[in-house]
Amino acid sequence: MKFLFTASAAVVIFFQPCFLLAGMLDTAGLTEATTEAEIARARGVGRFAADRSSAAAVKAPPVESTQGHAHHGKCCAFKLVKCNLVIVYGKADGKDHEAVKNQVRDSAIFETLVEHLNFFIELPSELKLRLAMLGEENAYYDPEKKEIIISYELLKYFSDLVDLQKDMNADEKAELFVDLVFFVTLHELGHALIDIFDLPVTGKEEDVADQIASWIILKTFGDDDHRAVLSLVNASEWFVAEFDASALKVEDLEFAGSHSLDPQRFYNVIAWAYGFNPDAAVAALGADIGEFLTDERIESAAVEFDRIDRSFAVLLKKYLK
Secondary structure (H helix, E strand, O other), X not given: OOOOOOOXXXXXXXXXXXXXXXXXXXXXXXXXXXXXXXXXXXXXXXXXXXXXXXXXXXXXXXXXXXXXXXXXXOOEEEXXXXXOEEXXXXXXXXXXXXHHHHHHHHOXXXXXXXXXXXXXXXXXXXXXXXXXXXXXXXXXXXXXXXEXXXXXXXXXXXXXXXXXXXXXXHHHHHHHHHHHHHHHHHHHHHHHHHHHOOOOOOOOHHHHHHHHXXXXXXXHOOOOHHHHHHHHHXXXXXXXXXXOHHHOOHHHOOOOOOOOOHHHHHHHHHHHHHHHOHHHHHHHHOOOHHHOXXXXXXXXXXXXXXXXXXXXXXXXXXXXX
């Protein structure tokens, strides 16, 4: 079932042109080699060439009632009635990070996402989504405290990165920012669901968290498949935004790390989007899919996404509303 959900007008309208961006995700399985040519093709896809006319803003479904923000003081929280996902705005240090905090909070990006998630996921206990200063650009899930933490430093980095896109107008930048914020949050939510529901994982958990984020976006975002795919393609560009294959040394690649390599994550997401809806993926990419995926991956993309879809439908069946 697809819910009518996009970056709402309420989110976009409060953004200033100087503030825009955020996101993240991961993947599963090996993908194409990270050659310089492939990375060059990966740059500038999606948001630069896609027809964004299908991304018309629609409101998230109405909610019964909410507890409002406390917009005064150093910390405030938002809790939706009958919802265990709670947003906590921690203190932001410095003028720039305080500006990011205020803009994200006033535009209700996270509140919009929480309202959306509350329509189809039933959490058994409270899970906090905390925004805080971490001293680095980072986001993670803390299984001991049952908290998703997203740093203001990461949001500021995303804001600066989006602002570099000089060929995008303010609305396009705002949409890109929202897409990326949603992805990084959903990736960390994936870790939380694996922990809270004790979901079985047979590969790297980071890959599964990326799959969960992508699955939620593709299955529940937008008023049609094209908007959902565009949102995911936009978010995927974070993985190759600053990847310079020509300056990279083999010893710099974290082959033994918990995350797949960024270009792998990019190509995985593209494959899932294509497997979900080939026409929408090609439209979002603005190029032939053969420029991004091998023939073998193209042929298996539909089966790959279908397996992801059926797996999470089974694993999360007890927790979906």
